[in-house]
Amino acid sequence: MKKLIIATAALAVSAGAVFAEGHAKTVRLGTEGAYPPYNFLNDAGEVDGFERVLGDELCKRAELTCEWVTNDWDSIIPNLVSGNYDAIIAGMSITAERDEVIDFTSNYTQPDPSAYLALDGASVDFEGGVIAAQAGTIQASHIASSGATLVEFATPDETIAAVRNGEADAVLADKAYLSPIAEESADVAIVGEDVLLGGGIGMGIRESDTELKEKFSAAIDSMKADGSLNALIEEWLPGSATF
Amino acid sequence: MDCTDPSILSGFNWMLCYLTTGKHMALYVSVGTVLLLLSITAPVALAFGFGGASAARSRFLPLSWLGKGYIAIVRGVPDIAFFLFFVIALDQAFEWLRHQVKCPDWDEPIRQGNDFVVCAAAKLPLGTSPQWMHETYGFFLAVLTFSIVFGAFAANVLYGAMKAVPRAQIETAEAYGMSRRQTFWRILVPQMWVYALPGLSNLWMVLIKATPLLFLLGIEDIVYWARELGGAKTARFTDYPHGDWRMWYFLALLIFYLSFTKVSEVVLDRIMARLTKGQATAAGEAQRKAAV
Known part of the structure; x- marks a missing residue:
């Protein structure tokens, strides 16, 4: 058994070497995919909804390549801190309790x-x-x-x-x-x-990842400033407060 | 078949379009995922079990402790705790190893509060790799975890089976002048399977039914998709609105699992009949008499 683990580890180490050439960083966005209209899987099985459109726009403004990942709600924070993805964008309200474990960007909805x-x-x-x-x-x-x-x-x-x-x-x-x-x-x-309830919805980021938090916060603020965030909220979350 | 506007379709055509959406395709693929997991895990777990059992009965004490320790620890820890803990731990162990090799001059701590941070080149798979690589990696972590868990149970079964082979058989081999190694491979191993099979077949059945644990490991298995597809859907977010259909999806799962276990039973019965042939057991004797 031990041999197999060592062999697997060695394989993993060497396999990675091939791909380790310099790349622009891809940011992986974790969501639940079961909470329409915020995020859900459409008929084609892709992530869709308010946060899909918002996330894609934020990545464009922050000049990041983003990829969508779905994860069970229960383990969405543990998987973020262990590094399986880089940000949570899953209708997660900003609360003091969560803020002790992860960091939040500026909120992109009013307290809903x-x-x-x-x-x-x-x-x-x-x-x-x-x-x-x-x-x-x-x-x-x-x-x-x-x-x-x-x-x-x-x-x-x-x-x-x-x-x-x-x-x-x-x-x-x-x-x-x-x-x-x-x-x-x-x-x-x-x-x-x-x-x-809560302090509005924000993106959850690892506490050690302040650079990414700043980038997304800046992108959210720029969307607030030019009104495009309000337009999105009116389209997807009719009846919710705008900025 | 034109599925662009399902709202004008009805009956059979609607159903045909509904059952071929991208989401349903993902469900069908996940059936393959489950079967693939079983077909890889079963032999690997058996190999772990064989290794564990051989180690446990070794005359070299540390090796025997290793085998017995493996069996005792895995059998003692609740499966769910093992599955939740082990996958994240394995993943972090691999990344930590790679981190040591690839980023020797990294000066930040790896544990920062709650965060586990390794350098970008040590991520597994790399943050830049496509989604399918992340999924494949997760799948193999799952196979490894399942194999370690079920391997320990298999080790215990095989350990017992090795002890169940009649002492007279071993004595005869020794009388012929076979070495310990020869006795093990030529006499003990071929004869132990008949004693091991009832226990191993139980394990196989449990393994089939344990596959829904895959979702705990972040793999989208058939139960995940059945739940996702069966949940009520409103017309704003899908072209195929429907009520709570989970019952039908779970009914389909029930049929899938039942027929799968039935097929397994038939196959295992045949293997048992084959292994019993010529054995010094009651069943072997009965088989001999029936053939006369």
Whole structure:
């Protein structure tokens, strides 16, 4: 066994030598690919959505070659810090808790309202009922501190399914994610008042990678300045606050 | 077949277009990924197992400790912990090795707070390599992890099987003047398989069912795609809106896994019948009598 590991390691070391010639750095962007309209996989299986368009434009402005990678939400931060990709662009709100582990660029959305979605006509007890949220989100920590019973799911889609099959009374998620679902299906609707959470969405970057953080922040600021970011927000996240 | 505007299609044609989207193609490819993983992992794990078992019964003590330690550690640690920890650890170990070789005059620390930072030339694969290389690399990390885990279980099975070969067989070999090595390869190894196969076939079944763990390792396997494709889709983000269809996708997975295990059972039964031939076991005796 030991031999095999050493042999594999040796192979890996020598294989890399062939490709080690100088290249312009490619920046790998990690996203979840399951949170429309922010990011999702389109019918062709490619990353699409608000953050796809935004990320491509930011890379153009920062003069970087970028590549898209999808990763499970649960392990999206561990894989960033271990260097499997260079930036997270996955609808991740800027929070103090996350900021201890990674760094954030300037925010590219305003603090976005979160909303509750429940079965149409149901009355929901927001302080004592059973509320679903995606694990590891700001909505999940909000529910946990509100007194309601939190049920967590790995993907956004499963939180909606939990409301439909009665496992949860309502789901708390970004309003931009819930609105298209509420508009298109008769059985569920947005209920209650919006909740403002987090400090807006930003790109997550390794703490040691200040250079990349500066580059993306500068690109985001330039898009804020010329209004192109607002145009994107209006196109993809109708109803969200602009800059 | 024109799939440019699925909203005007219906019934069979809609289904035909739906089932041939790029995303569905990725699902079909992932079936191949799973089969490929199994076909590489099974022999490699068996080799690890054979090595582990041979080491464990070695008369050279450190080697025996190594074999027994390998079996005990992997069998004792929960699989999920192993899968989550091992892939990141293996990846970092490889990158650390390459870092030592390629960037000897690097002056920054490799661990900076939470970050694991090696020089760009030591990244594996390089940040500049195309996505398929990252995926292939991840796939081989997965194969290695699966092999190490299942190899330990296989080692334990083979270790037991080696001990189950009747002592009389070994004694006879010794009486013929065979060396220890000759006895091992000519008498012990050919005869142990019949004792090992029930245990190994269990392992194979568990391995088939463990493939959904692939997604933990960052590989988009059939369960990932079934979940992704089955989830409800709104018309704003797809040409093929539909409700929650996960049940149908998981039903298809169920059929896939059931038929796969059934085929495995048939094949394993045949191998068992073949191995039993001429063995000094109850089944071998029964086979001999039936043939008379």
